[in-house]
Amino acid sequence: MAETKIKSKKKSTKxxxxxxxxxxxxxxxxDMIRNMLLYRRFEEKVxxxxxxxxxxxxxxxxxxxxxxxxxxxxxxxDDDYVMSAYREHTQAIAxxxxxxxxxxxxxxxxxxxxxxxxxxxHIFNAATRFMGGHGIVGGQVPLATGIAWKIKYRKEDSVVIxxxxxxxxxxxxxxxxxxxxxxxxxxxxxxxENNGYGMGTAFSRVSKTDMASKAxxxxxxxxxxxGQDVLATYAHFRDLAEEVRGGGGPRFVDLxxxxxxxxxxxxxxxxxxxxxxxxxxxxxxxxxITILRDHLFVAGHMDQEGxxxxxxxxxxxxxxxxxxxxxSPLPDPSQLYxxxxxxxxxxxxxxxxxxxxx
Amino acid sequence: MATLTYRDALNExxxxxxxxxxxxxxxxxxxxxxxxxxxxxxxLLEEFGDMRMVDSPISELGFTGLxxxxxxxxxxxxxxxxxxxxxxxxxxxxxxxxxxxxxxSEGQFPMPLVFxxxxxxxxxxxxxxxxxxxxxxxxxxxxxxxxxATPADAKGLLKASIRDEDPVxxxxxxxxxxxxxxxxxDDDFIIPLGVADLKHEGGDVSIITHGKMVxxxxxxxxxxxxxxIHADVLxxxxxxxxxxxxxxxxxxxxxxxxxxxxxxxxxxxxxxIVSMIxxxxxxxxxxxxxxxxxxxIPMPYAKNLENLAKPNADRVVAACLKVLYR
Numbered sequence: 001m002a003e004t005k006i007k008s009k010k011k012s013t014k015x016x017x018x019x020x021x022x023x024x025x026x027x028x029x030x031d032m033i034r035n036m037l038l039y040r041r042f043e044e045k046v047x048x049x050x051x052x053x054x055x056x057x058x059x060x061x062x063x064x065x066x067x068x069x070x071x072x073x074x075x076x077x078d079d080d081y082v083m084s085a086y087r088e089h090t091q092a093i094a095x096x097x098x099x100x101x102x103x104x105x106x107x108x109x110x111x112x113x114x115x116x117x118x119x120x121x122h123i124f125n126a127a128t129r130f131m132g133g134h135g136i137v138g139g140q141v142p143l144a145t146g147i148a149w150k151i152k153y154r155k156e157d158s159v160v161i162x163x164x165x166x167x168x169x170x171x172x173x174x175x176x177x178x179x180x181x182x183x184x185x186x187x188x189x190x191x192x193e194n195n196g197y198g199m200g201t202a203f204s205r206v207s208k209t210d211m212a213s214k215a216x217x218x219x220x221x222x223x224x225x226x227g228q229d230v231l232a233t234y235a236h237f238r239d240l241a242e243e244v245r246g247g248g249g250p251r252f253v254d255l256x257x258x259x260x261x262x263x264x265x266x267x268x269x270x271x272x273x274x275x276x277x278x279x280x281x282x283x284x285x286x287x288x289i290t291i292l293r294d295h296l297f298v299a300g301h302m303d304q305e306g307x308x309x310x311x312x313x314x315x316x317x318x319x320x321x322x323x324x325x326x327x328s329p330l331p332d333p334s335q336l337y338x339x340x341x342x343x344x345x346x347x348x349x350x351x352x353x354x355x356x357x358x
Numbered sequence: 359m360a361t362l363t364y365r366d367a368l369n370e371x372x373x374x375x376x377x378x379x380x381x382x383x384x385x386x387x388x389x390x391x392x393x394x395x396x397x398x399x400x401x402l403l404e405e406f407g408d409m410r411m412v413d414s415p416i417s418e419l420g421f422t423g424l425x426x427x428x429x430x431x432x433x434x435x436x437x438x439x440x441x442x443x444x445x446x447x448x449x450x451x452x453x454x455x456x457x458x459x460x461x462x463s464e465g466q467f468p469m470p471l472v473f474x475x476x477x478x479x480x481x482x483x484x485x486x487x488x489x490x491x492x493x494x495x496x497x498x499x500x501x502x503x504x505x506x507a508t509p510a511d512a513k514g515l516l517k518a519s520i521r522d523e524d525p526v527x528x529x530x531x532x533x534x535x536x537x538x539x540x541x542x543x544d545d546d547f548i549i550p551l552g553v554a555d556l557k558h559e560g561g562d563v564s565i566i567t568h569g570k571m572v573x574x575x576x577x578x579x580x581x582x583x584x585x586x587i588h589a590d591v592l593x594x595x596x597x598x599x600x601x602x603x604x605x606x607x608x609x610x611x612x613x614x615x616x617x618x619x620x621x622x623x624x625x626x627x628x629x630x631i632v633s634m635i636x637x638x639x640x641x642x643x644x645x646x647x648x649x650x651x652x653x654x655i656p657m658p659y660a661k662n663l664e665n666l667a668k669p670n671a672d673r674v675v676a677a678c679l680k681v682l683y684r
Binding site: 117131134136141143145147149152338342345346348349352 | 596
C-alpha cells in the first residue's frame with residue numbers, strides 16, 4: 001500500500017489551454033486539484049486505519065477515481081441530491097459532508113455521519129443532501145429515481161445524481177428505474193463509475209453490449225466521458241446538469257475510470273482477475289491527479305511548491321479527521337435501540353427481544 | 359355511521375388522507391385509469407390527477423424503490439401491490455431500504471410510506487397467487503404490519519398507517535373487499551396501531567387471530583356457542599406493533615388458547631405469539647396452545663384439495679375442544 005507520489009517526473013511540452021477549452025477558471029482548477037489531493041490522502045489514511053484495525057467491516061476505497069468524483073459533483077448546487085453505492089466516502093465529502101464526520105463513521109464512533117450505525121457503506125447526511133451509501137448492488141438506482149420523482153412532484157428545479165458501479169447495469173433494478181425515469185421525464189443523472197470490473201469480474205465477461213448502449217433501450221440520452229480527466233468530466237456534468245434542470249429528462253453517463261486498489265480492503269490490488277502491470281500502467285499514465293497537475297504546471301497556474309503546500313494541507317486534514325475519529329466516543333450503548341422506529345406508537349409492542357422497550 | 363364495503367372504506371380512507379395531505383400519493387399497477395385491480399382506488403384519478411394517482415409499469419422492485427426514495431425525500435407514498443404475491447419481487451426495497459433506512463442513517467431519514475394490497479388465498483388461484491405474506495414483513499424490525507378484518511378497521515387503520523412515520527405493510531383480504539359493515543363517518547376516525555379488538559366475548563377459550571381469519575374464528579365461536587362453549591375472539595388488528603396486553607388479558611381470563619392464521623405454521627405469526635405467551639403467561643395456561651394454520655404445503659388448485667389446505671371453522675372448533683380436553 002505505497003502512498004501516491006505527487007512529484008512530477010516529466011515536463012509536458014505541449015501547451016494547449018485546456019482550462020479555457022473546458023470553461024474552467026484557473027481558480028476552479030486549483031480547487032479541483034485541492035479536492036482530489038484531499039480525497040487521495042483521506043482514502044490513504046482510511047487504508048492505514050483499516051490495516052491497524054481502527055476500521056472494520058467491508059471498506060471500498062475510491063483511490064484512482066477522484067477525477068470522476070470531483071468532476072461530476074463540483075458542478076452541482078447545494079440543493080441538488082447525490083446518492084451512491086458503497087464506494088462513497090469521498091463523494092460524501094465532495095457533496096459537503098465534513099471529512100471528520102465521514103472518518104468518525106468509518107471508525108464506528110458517535111460523531112460519525114450516521115452515528116456509527118451505518119459504517120463505510122452507509123454514510124448519510126440529510127443537511128447536505130447526501131442520500132447514502134447503499135450496500136445492495138443497484139438498489140440505490142430506484143431510490144434515486146424516487147428522489148427525482150419528488151423533485152418533479154414538488155415542481156422544484158434541483159437534480160439528483162446517482163452513482164453505481166459497472167456491475168449494477170445487469171440488475172433488474174437498474175432497468176426498471178431507468179424505464180420509469182424516461183417515461184416520467186424525471187430529473188435524474190444515472191452515472192456508471194465504470195472502473196472496468198464488478199468486484200473481480202471484467203465487464204466484458206458479463207455483458208454482450210457496451211456500457212454506453214445500456215440506456216438506449218429506455219430512450220435515455222447516453223454519453224461517455226473520461227473520468228480521469230477532471231476538466232472534461234466537470235464540463236460534461238456542468239452541461240448535463242443544466243439540461244436536466246431545464247426539464248430535459250434523465251441522462252445516462254458512462255464515466256470511465258479506474259481503481260488503483262482492490263475491490264475492497266479484503267482483496268489485493270490486482271489479484272487473479274487483472275494483471276499487476278495493467279494497474280501499474282494506469283497509475284503511471286491515468287492518474288487524475290497527475291493529469292491535472294501537469295496541465296496546471298504547463299499553464300503556469302501552479303508550481304511544485306504550491307502543489308506540495310496543498311498536499312501538506314490534504315494530509316493535515318486527513319490526519320485531523322483520523323484524530324477526530326479516534327477522540328470521538330463510541331456510540332452510547334443506550335443508542336442500540338434508538339431510531340429503529342421513527343414513531344413509537346402509544347400502544348402495542350414494537351420490540352420482541354425483551355430488551356428494546358426497557 | 360354508514361354501511362360501507364371494505365373496499366369503499368379503504369377508498370374513503372385514501373380519499374380523505376390525500377385531501378388532507380398534499381404529500382400523499384399512490385402508485386401501483388392499474389391504480390389510476392383502471393381504478394385499481396380490485397377497484398379500491400375508484401375515482402381517485404379524477405379527483406387528484408395523475409401526479410398523485412400513478413399507473414406504474416409492471417416493475418414491483420422498481421416502483422417500490424422509487425416510492426421508498428420519494429419517502430426519503432419527504433413525500434408520503436402509498437404503494438399498491440396488486441397482490442402481495444407480486445411483492446416478493448420488491449422485498450429488497452421493503453426490507454433492505456425502507457425498514458433499515460431510519461436506523462442506519464441514525465434517524466435522518468424517516469420512511470413514512472404504506473405498502474398495501476391483498477394477501478392470502480382467494481378461490482382456486484393456486485400456489486403462486488394464494489399465500490399469506492405477513493410473516494415476511496413482521497420479521498424485520500423497522501416495518502409495521504397491519505391486517506384489518508372489517509370495513510371500519512380497514513378505514514381507521516389505513517388512515518393511521520398513512521399518518522404513521524414508519525413503513526407499514528398494510529395487508530388486506532381479497533375475499534373481504536365486498537364485506538359490508540358499519541363505518542364511522544368522521545374524517546378523523548382513526549384506529550391507532552397496536553390496539554387489538556375483542557371481536558367476540560366468552561370466558562372458556564381464547565381464539566387469537568388476525569386479518570381475514572377473524573371471520574373464520576367468529577364462525578367457529580358461533581358453532582361453539584351451540585355446545586355451550588363461550589370463546590373470546592381476539593383480533594390483533596396489527597401484528598407489529600403487537601397488543602400484548604390484550605393477549606395476556608384473554609389468556610388470564612380463559613387459560614386456553616388457539617392461534618388461528620392463514621399462513622404456514624413454520625415461524626408463522628402464531629409461533630411468535632405462542633412463544634411470548636409461554637414466556638409471559640405460563641402459569642395461566644391450563645393446556646398447551648394449539649395452532650390452526652394453512653396446511654404446510656403450497657396451495658393446490660383443485661377445489662377439494664384447496665378446501666383441505668385452508669384453515670376453517672371446523673378445524674378451529676376441533677382445536678378449541680382439544681385445549682378444553684373435551
